[in-house]
Amino acid sequence: MRSVTSGAGVALLRGNLLQRFLPQKPWTQALFIQLSSVLLIACVSPAVINSVFVFELRSLGLHLEQGLFWLCVHLAIVSLLAKAFAMPVWWRWIHVIFPLAVTLMQTLALPASVYLGGFVITIALYWSVHKTRVPFYPSFPATWRAMHHLLEQMAGDQSLRVLDIGSGLGDVSLFLAKQRPHDQLSGIEIAPLPWLISYLRATFSGAPVTFTLGDYHQLDFATQDVVFAYLSPAVMMDVWHKVCREMPAGSRFISSEFPVPGVTAEHIIYPGAHAPTLYVYCMA
Numbered sequence: 001m002r003s004v005t006s007g008a009g010v011a012l013l014r015g016n017l018l019q020r021f022l023p024q025k026p027w028t029q030a031l032f033i034q035l036s037s038v039l040l041i042a043c044v045s046p047a048v049i050n051s052v053f054v055f056e057l058r059s060l061g062l063h064l065e066q067g068l069f070w071l072c073v074h075l076a077i078v079s080l081l082a083k084a085f086a087m088p089v090w091w092r093w094i095h096v097i098f099p100l101a102v103t104l105m106q107t108l109a110l111p112a113s114v115y116l117g118g119f120v121i122t123i124a125l126y127w128s129v130h131k132t133r134v135p136f137y138p139s140f141p142a143t144w145r146a147m148h149h150l151l152e153q154m155a156g157d158q159s160l161r162v163l164d165i166g167s168g169l170g171d172v173s174l175f176l177a178k179q180r181p182h183d184q185l186s187g188i189e190i191a192p193l194p195w196l197i198s199y200l201r202a203t204f205s206g207a208p209v210t211f212t213l214g215d216y217h218q219l220d221f222a223t224q225d226v227v228f229a230y231l232s233p234a235v236m237m238d239v240w241h242k243v244c245r246e247m248p249a250g251s252r253f254i255s256s257e258f259p260v261p262g263v264t265a266e267h268i269i270y271p272g273a274h275a276p277t278l279y280v281y282c283m284a
């Protein structure tokens with residue numbers, strides 16, 4: 001019993017200490033973990049490489065002076081630290097994949113302009129994802145078809161005002177524009193690159209869709225019959241409050257993949273084997 005109590009006490013103390021001294025945001029924790037491991041290895045490796053163990057380990061096939069060995073040590077350290085800091089599992093994978101990717105890219109010896117180009121594209125694609133917590137990823141054709149089917153059921157030939165909040169490349173609205181050209185379709189997107197692509201697609205195809213570059217928080221949903229969202233679980237409650245405040249009775253809020261926590265959807269639609277579920281909420 002005593003050992004259980006003292007074990008719990010140590011865990012609590014360790015948890016408190018970690019909470020107190022460690023950076024709080026996941027990305028700062030990740031940086032801290034990677035840097036700690038690199039510093040530790042930089043301090044320890046010269047002594048280890050010059051020690052007598054080197055010759056003994058070499059006979060066992062372990063070459064301590066090779067970068068690959070220290071890369072493996074680094075991966076082991078960062079994995080252990082990420083686990084000790086109780087980071088989510090996907091962060092632990094990032095800790096392993098990132099140093100491997102850096103090593104691989106170094107062996108490719110690409111010109112610096114490639115990295116600059118990659119950086120600019122990443123910024124333009126993901127923009128303020130650190131604030132919005134909604135990254136870009138496209139929806140599926142089965143989702144677009146299910147949306148079309150839903151709008152047909154809702155209004156038949158009558159015109160609807162449909163807004164895609166976080167419209168990405170514009171796939172949903174552009175598909176709907178082909179099927180239901182009489183609807184008033186629009187999308188709003190915060191990241192410049194997806195917005196630009198959606199804007200050019202609409203312009204060159206002549207599709208009657210308006211794509212705006214901006215934050216959906218700045219839009220009033222009161223004029224919409226349908227608001228479609230494919231965002232992330234992190235923002236569903238916030239969106240729901242806005243939807244409830246602004247959308248008129250009888251209008252629909254449709255969320256792909258992410259339900260509103262604690263709110264029962266009017267319909268749940270399964271568009272296909274590989275497409276996420278659609279949650280349809282009717283405004284009272």
Ligand SMILES: C[S@@+](CC[C@H](N)C(=O)[O-])C[C@H]1O[C@@H](n2cnc3c(N)ncnc32)[C@H](O)[C@@H]1O
Pocket residue numbers: 125126132134135136137138139140164165166167168169170171172188189190191194214215216217229230231
């Ligand atoms: C998962 S993608 C969905 C793209 C598109 N709706 C589709 O179905 O293919 C979510 C998009 O929402 C955008 N986004 C996130 N927060 C936003 C905000 N506050 N205002 C406008 N767009 C936002 C992101 O930049 C991203 O492109």
